[in-house]
């Protein structure tokens with residue numbers, strides 16, 4: 001049983017094996033999922049696998065009317081997320097996946113795909129037999145928020161790349177994609193009230209390439225694609241620092257009325273919105289309103305990190321005016337943990353990106369104020385850190401991060417006290433990341449490692465077992481076209 005993330009409960013039945021046969025059918029209570037599963041299984045098996053209406057199919061996807069006995073999620077932040085629990089029951093006759101919600105059923109299907117031989121991930125016909133080990137799995141996530149962040153500002157990535165990234169996240173039961181949509185190097189989302197943000201502010205990137213931006217139609221298409229895979233988009237506009245791209249587009253956002261040139265380097269901390277300018281708040285309010293209208297999910301991320309050109313007084317004045325603007329859109333504030341210094345907005349989430357065993361004063365303030373906490377410890381889950389000195393891209397300011405380093409920690413004990421941890425997110429900053437192959441190299445295998453940290457109960461996971469399971473996923477990634485880092489601690493086949 002090589003499932004990642006490792007399920008909460010597995011009861012194997014070694015006397016039983018299910019084999020998918022050429023005449024098998026699929027029946028699904030979810031119209032999307034029946035087709036989704038058939039589309040994935042038909043190419044490698046070569047079977048027709050019709051999706052039928054009559055019960056008794058070889059694969060049954062069942063939406064339950066009520067909670068699954070013993071499988072109900074009991075996790076922080078549950079009100080923002082559906083019940084994601086599921087069961088998979090494998091007998092000689094059939095595989096039955098049950099969930100109380102579409103999300104739960106989707107995760108059960110992911111588990112089923114991983115119970116099949118790894119050749120199921122090929123897109124051309126492979127030899128069977130297509131067996132699934134007998135038994136029963138009862139599973140639900142440890143944390144409600146299981147995410148990754150992609151920085152599309154330092155280097156821009158088109159919607160097709162993001163869709164494939166969503167696919168990869170969802171195969172490992174991750175349910176949030178946080179998009180870092182603005183920074184000094186580029187503004188990546190169209191805003192009708194301020195059109196030059198995208199057309200001028202989005203026209204470059206690190207190294208001076210053409211950059212780019214998402215139209216509202218493209219962004220909506222991505223939102224819908226992700227939603228079908230139970231991935232929520234969390235859009236970030238980083239403020240009050242990291243705003244050079246916006247300042248290049250609109251001279252009036254600058255205190256001296258002069259637009260700076262585009263920035264194509266990788267330094268941080270040199271730009272700021274004027275906390276004392278009225279236009280700043282008109283700008284922020286209109287941007288947030290348009291972003292909220294594009295966002296069915298509950299969160300808007302307002303950055304707040306590395307505002308090194310903003311005085312501490314201005315930072316507090318800015319954040320204390322801007323956080324209520326988020327709330328006014330009906331969304332919940334998320335910010336890098338420096339927002340802990342500002343007043344607490346109801347339900348606020350502080351994203352901890354610290355690099356030491358001890359949280360800094362801003363994080364201590366967030367904890368003291370009772371903020372919900374999203375864990376992104378830089379020395380554990382920053383996917384832009386190199387694996388080792390030889391990694392061909394990446395940074396190392398938070399250290400080298402091997403697969404084991406990314407895996408071998410407990411979110412419950414990272415911070416002092418008993419913080420209200422809603423989950424874990426792995427950020428991928430793209431100063432050195434230029435292509436989809438670069439994304440894949442840094443994300444695999446660490447992304448599946450973080451997925452297990454966020455999903456699986458602590459007692460169910462340990463490094464030796466994870467290492468062995470992870471090794472069997474290498475061939476799957478190869479079938480996906482993902483060029484991954486062959487971490488030397490993993491016994492790859």
Ligand code: ACM
Pocket residue numbers: 305306336353
């Ligand atoms: C960050 O890495 N500046 C949040």
